Amino acid sequence: MDTPSDPAIDRIVGLAADIMDAPMAMVSLIDDEREWFKARVGVEVDTVPRSQSFCAFALTLEAHGVMVVLDATLDPRFRDNPFVVGDLGVRFYMGALLSDRAGNNLGTLCVVDTLPRAGVTDAEISRLKALAAIVVDELDRAVIHRGLAEHRRLLGMAASMSGVGHWRLDVATGHVLWSDEIYRIHGVDPESFDPMLDDAVSFYHPEDRPILQAQLAKALATGEGYEIQLRVQRTDGAMRNVAARATCEIGTDGRVSALFGVFQDVTDQVTALRDTERSRARYKVLTEMVSDVIARIQLDGTSPYISPRIKTLLGYEPHEMAGHRAFHFVAEHDRPAMLGAFRAMAEGQEEARLQHQVVHRDGHLIWVETRLRLVRDPEGQPSYIVAVIRDISIQKALEDDLTLAREAAEASAMVKSEFLANMSHELRTPLTSIIGFAGLTRSQPDLPAIARDYVDRVEHASRALLCTVNDLLDFSKLEAGQVAIRTEPCAIADLCQATLDLFAPQAGSRDIRLRLDAHPSAAHHFLVDPDRVRQVLLNLVGNAVKFTARGEVTLAIEHDPETGRLSVSVTDTGDGISEDKAQLLFRRFSQIDGSMTRHHGGTGLGLAICKGLVEAMGGEIGVTSRPGEGSRFWFWIPTSVVTSTPAAPVPVGRQVSYGGVRVLVVDDHASNRELARLFLVGIGAEITEAVDGEAACARAAEWPFDVILMDLRMPVMDGFEALRQIRSRVGPNDTVPILAFTADSGADDGAKLLEFGFDDVVSKPIDASQLISAIARATDFAADLPGFLGNAN
Amino acid sequence: MLTDALKILIADDDAGVRDLVRTRLRIAGYDPHTAKNGREAVERAVKLRPAAMILDINMPELDGFGVLSELQDKAPDIQVPTLVLTGRQSSDDVRMAVALGARGYLTKPFTEAQLLARVAGLFRRRNIVPTIVHEDIIEI
Numbered sequence: 001m002d003t004p005s006d007p008a009i010d011r012i013v014g015l016a017a018d019i020m021d022a023p024m025a026m027v028s029l030i031d032d033e034r035e036w037f038k039a040r041v042g043v044e045v046d047t048v049p050r051s052q053s054f055c056a057f058a059l060t061l062e063a064h065g066v067m068v069v070l071d072a073t074l075d076p077r078f079r080d081n082p083f084v085v086g087d088l089g090v091r092f093y094m095g096a097l098l099s100d101r102a103g104n105n106l107g108t109l110c111v112v113d114t115l116p117r118a119g120v121t122d123a124e125i126s127r128l129k130a131l132a133a134i135v136v137d138e139l140d141r142a143v144i145h146r147g148l149a150e151h152r153r154l155l156g157m158a159a160s161m162s163g164v165g166h167w168r169l170d171v172a173t174g175h176v177l178w179s180d181e182i183y184r185i186h187g188v189d190p191e192s193f194d195p196m197l198d199d200a201v202s203f204y205h206p207e208d209r210p211i212l213q214a215q216l217a218k219a220l221a222t223g224e225g226y227e228i229q230l231r232v233q234r235t236d237g238a239m240r241n242v243a244a245r246a247t248c249e250i251g252t253d254g255r256v257s258a259l260f261g262v263f264q265d266v267t268d269q270v271t272a273l274r275d276t277e278r279s280r281a282r283y284k285v286l287t288e289m290v291s292d293v294i295a296r297i298q299l300d301g302t303s304p305y306i307s308p309r310i311k312t313l314l315g316y317e318p319h320e321m322a323g324h325r326a327f328h329f330v331a332e333h334d335r336p337a338m339l340g341a342f343r344a345m346a347e348g349q350e351e352a353r354l355q356h357q358v359v360h361r362d363g364h365l366i367w368v369e370t371r372l373r374l375v376r377d378p379e380g381q382p383s384y385i386v387a388v389i390r391d392i393s394i395q396k397a398l399e400d401d402l403t404l405a406r407e408a409a410e411a412s413a414m415v416k417s418e419f420l421a422n423m424s425h426e427l428r429t430p431l432t433s434i435i436g437f438a439g440l441t442r443s444q445p446d447l448p449a450i451a452r453d454y455v456d457r458v459e460h461a462s463r464a465l466l467c468t469v470n471d472l473l474d475f476s477k478l479e480a481g482q483v484a485i486r487t488e489p490c491a492i493a494d495l496c497q498a499t500l501d502l503f504a505p506q507a508g509s510r511d512i513r514l515r516l517d518a519h520p521s522a523a524h525h526f527l528v529d530p531d532r533v534r535q536v537l538l539n540l541v542g543n544a545v546k547f548t549a550r551g552e553v554t555l556a557i558e559h560d561p562e563t564g565r566l567s568v569s570v571t572d573t574g575d576g577i578s579e580d581k582a583q584l585l586f587r588r589f590s591q592i593d594g595s596m597t598r599h600h601g602g603t604g605l606g607l608a609i610c611k612g613l614v615e616a617m618g619g620e621i622g623v624t625s626r627p628g629e630g631s632r633f634w635f636w637i638p639t640s641v642v643t644s645t646p647a648a649p650v651p652v653g654r655q656v657s658y659g660g661v662r663v664l665v666v667d668d669h670a671s672n673r674e675l676a677r678l679f680l681v682g683i684g685a686e687i688t689e690a691v692d693g694e695a696a697c698a699r700a701a702e703w704p705f706d707v708i709l710m711d712l713r714m715p716v717m718d719g720f721e722a723l724r725q726i727r728s729r730v731g732p733n734d735t736v737p738i739l740a741f742t743a744d745s746g747a748d749d750g751a752k753l754l755e756f757g758f759d760d761v762v763s764k765p766i767d768a769s770q771l772i773s774a775i776a777r778a779t780d781f782a783a784d785l786p787g788f789l790g791n792a793n
Numbered sequence: 794m795l796t797d798a799l800k801i802l803i804a805d806d807d808a809g810v811r812d813l814v815r816t817r818l819r820i821a822g823y824d825p826h827t828a829k830n831g832r833e834a835v836e837r838a839v840k841l842r843p844a845a846m847i848l849d850i851n852m853p854e855l856d857g858f859g860v861l862s863e864l865q866d867k868a869p870d871i872q873v874p875t876l877v878l879t880g881r882q883s884s885d886d887v888r889m890a891v892a893l894g895a896r897g898y899l900t901k902p903f904t905e906a907q908l909l910a911r912v913a914g915l916f917r918r919r920n921i922v923p924t925i926v927h928e929d930i931i932e933i
Binding site (some may be wrong): 429430431436437440462660661732735 | 851
């Protein structure tokens, strides 16, 4: 009732007073308690209790009726009315009912005088009635206007929530009108930018501009709209995907006078779509633009407005839903969450977003994402909620599929890697015997030369088998992406020669010549992971020897300082294979020819592992081959020449091996740890690092080491306290040698350190041979036999 | 003369590994004894009271973990320094063995030097545990 004042109605009231020559006139609206003057002339108050209202009596008349009181003092209904007996002294009243189209009486347009009148003419009555009719029209218009304004506001909110804007192009002027959302999408300020057609076109990607211009020209010529998806470059440089829909407006001359339509930033959808298309072609249906349902929901849960799109989503017409509360359509298990969101918003939370299911008319459930936004009344109190509901069933189905696929893949990978790990374990036990007894046999005195040669072959073969076992583990690690590449300086030519030597017995028995073709550019130390390179070489040379009946296997290496590529190739004079089959070789678990595998043995995993390893090192692997002309397997890896090589590792003599010595390196400086690692990995040590004394204690509590290299001064906990704790707590390392790793210890200080409990002192800057001999002295890895027993061999 | 102090119990279900380790240790001067499975390992450990034990993890019936925990239950007074043998370097296995009191591990296959160095580690004793950190040493 208390709607804003309306200048048109104010003018009508003035006109009524004038026509009737009355000092007072009002448009009066009445509810159960009071009379309210929407417009008034000559009256100070704007509300009157209904009990004192003249107009209240008029409301009992038929629609469009007129009530006339010539002298209120003579009328029993009004003679005691405070406005009659009081200062105002009302005598004459004439009110024409304001009746709407349905015949409801809303109030009156009335004139009032302080002097009684003898009568009113028919002309006066019909004039007042005519004016009253105009007031009603005006009130109607205002209601419609307010409804429109509210609808526009609703649309605006929906636009900003769903990211859809609207635009209009005036063909005659070339002027373009953008909604705020479109300004936002382009990243320009509505205050300072007023686009013309050319400006709008210039935002598009240069490749897309001709497409847009062609569409525009076609629309102007044919009057048919269009729908396109192009790229727009924002003022901040960001490229966005946008979808625009255009409809033509036809002028009175029958030609296109304007184009208008909607505009949406669909970058997220396009990105999502690309991702989706990559995984599943069948989800192409997503190319259809998402359409949202918009609803206005009162705080009591009823929905006075639902957009027609609901029919597509739920199968109901909007009016069919009017009688139900919104919760009715939410899947039962999602109602508590929805109720919670509503409560929070009724208490003032501005926004909420929920993914939930809704119930279709035919009973099936549909996944939707509902975004809620609170709208407040002019006093700032929560008034109602705007809901934008999006069908996400496709995304959900995709997510579910992907989850299932991922789980299945993970399960299968786990089974496979568990199988490989177990198999490698089963192979390690017999290998222990083979290698161990071969070693024992060789240590027998008076062993004939021929027997020594046989034992060497057994050892070679068993080491090759050990490599295969390790390959299996590596394969499962490659599958899981867990292979770590550790580079160190390596004389690559020596590595290649050593690999060829391994196959000499096999090659010699079958009339195959093994040849190393090392280019002078490869005669350096290179920064590579020698273990991984050796593994690839073993595979490639092993295959070449295996598949060549007679002739030659050539291992060629070359380094290109320009590209930094170290290229390696293995060429054989074997049978060769056709190009198309050659490409299958590197696939995991693929077999060119089952009979070949049966005849030659092997896991068939070798080349797949090589490919994985070479790629993990950043390189590339391939093959060229022709049936009858042999094969050439090649790979390259990026590397650099090492100009200053560290002191060569101390050569290990006889049976003494540092292989597998486990060293815990404790230092707060990463460079010191790295240097120690570089030297120690060279002698086959396994390194674990800790950054301070506390970390060292933690590692020492859970893992057995053979020796600990301990820096003295470190933050958190120094080396002295760490030694004390490791020695005093019962654990796998409480008797393990601990070497002081110190920058400036003189001879006296060294003695103090030994007195404190350190087993030896390794000084910084680090010296490879000093470090290695200190570890050799401290651990029993240097000696064949336990020191305290003496040499019993 | 071999003394009890050099008695080592080897438990492995694989005869090859058992004999190899026994031979290696005998050559090195130790007094090796063997057990073919976990059950036997527990019995012999209680009877023999070895100075050290080399224990395979993967054995039928009672595995290495079982041996470690049964010995803790049945004979808490004998604390045998133990080296476990694992077919694969599984960090979970090693951590579990350490938690059950093992002092070291050896991955199959192993070299003679690795075996002997780790066994020697089991016999290493320390009496001096520093309790006070000297100021002058900190100043180094």
